[in-house]
Amino acid sequence: MAAIEIRDLSKSFGPVRAVDGVSFTVEAGTITGYLGPNGAGKTTTLRSLLGLVTADSGSALVNGRRYVELDHPLSEVGAVLEATNFHPGRTAFNHLRVLCTAARLPVARAEDALARVGLADVAGKRVLGFSMGMRQRLALATAMIGDPGVYILDEPANGLDPAGIQWLRGFMRHLAHERGAAVLVSSHVLAEVEQIVDNVVIIAKGRLVRQGSLAELISNGQAPVVRVRTVRSEEFAATLERHGGQVEAADGVLRVRGLDVESIANIALDERVLLTEMTQERGDLQQIFLELTGEEQS
Template sequence: MSAIEIRDLSKSFGPVRAVDGVSFTVDAGTITGYLGPNGAGKTTTLRSLLGLVTADSGSALVNGRRYVELDHPLSEVGAVLEATNFHPGRTAYDHLRVICTAASLPVARAREALERVGLADVSGKRVLGFSMGMRQRLALATALIGEPRVYILDEPANGLDPAGIQWLRGFMRFLAHDQGAAVLVSSHVLAEVEQTVDNVVIIARGRLVRQGSLADLVSNGGAPVIRVRTAKPGELAPALERQGGEVELADGVLRVRNLGVEAIGTIALEHHVVLTEMTEERGDLQRVFLELTGEGEP
């Protein structure tokens, strides 16, 4: 059983179909990036998981149960949906202390959580004076308070500076890879997602368009592409094709599949063709995202 299971989930708001038959899973010990353009249905999916939205059909389960069926939800699921739902007059410590009391958790966890997210020095400061980045860290501390093994994070990097984003990246890896938690994270920062997640789920207009491991998604369809420049592309291309290469020629540049760098170099040498460039192209998440959704960044 997967830690998070979304099965044929659908939800409409009036005439708008926000989520349309979406299915995917998140396993323990992995980080899954949930991506899509603005309005694609990401937040509706996450809110359905947390029982804040009632789906029209399908299911959204945590550890095999709906959120409302969990006996001790804060000890099973940690969530960050927005960093604005704090009482401005409370201190960071008092906010977490109230959460601990309400959930029958040891109050000592309040200070432990503040330590873990780097807010120990401002634990006595009122939230009213917090920056957006500090509020994000406090939201993460709230998610940690029950020491759950499932995390649902909606745009957790909002408001964080570059150092904070780097810290968040390492923090999510620690939760998943070191502690075995399942982490589902929605983000619009594609470059950061690409450095953090193990798997990717992409939706557009409420529908699933692709899911799989990040490595497979950005691997150019499974075959590396070698970019080759030479003064004689018209001579080299047919030689490469005779050896099983798939060759595209555009603007004097060859893009070659099914042959490695060493094989291309050997063929060029045999045909007395001088190469001025030979590099392996890496796929990137942004390119794949734009191709799949036909829209801007999520």
């Protein structure tokens, strides 16, 4: 059973079809990027998962159940939808303490969560004076307070400085790859998403347009290409083809399919060929996203 399962989810607001038959899953131990242009239906999907929106049809399940059916929701799901929903007069610690009391969790969880997001030094300060980045960290502390196995994060990098974004990358990788959590993250910062996610789900105008692993999306169904330079390019191209590579040569550059970087390096070593460049080419996630969603790059 998938940790998060969206089944044929549809939701309209008046004449606007916000989500139209979307289906995908998020497995434990993985980070899935949920991508789409503004108004594509991302937030409506996430709010459906959290019981804040009632779908017209289909379902949005966490651990096989609707959010409202969870016995201890804070211990199963951590969510960040916006970083402004705090009482401005409360301190960071008191905000979390109230949640601990309501969820019957030890108050020590509040101190631990603040320490993990780097807010221990401002635990006694009122949220009114917090920057956007500090509020975002407090929202993440709120999400982790019950130590859940599922995280739903909507634009979690908003307001974070470069150091905060670097911290967020490590935080999400730790949750998924070390603690085994399922992380669903919505973001419009594609360059950032590309560095952290395992899988990608892309929607446009409420409909699913592509899903799969990041590697599959970037390769676009084609074999990976390794870019190679050497002063003996013609001779080495023939050698690579004898070893099963498909080689395109232009302007002294060999573009090789069918052989990975390690294989090419070993062949060069055996043949005593000096390589001056060897890199694996990658697709451009942003360009692929624009093509799939029909968006124009500004």
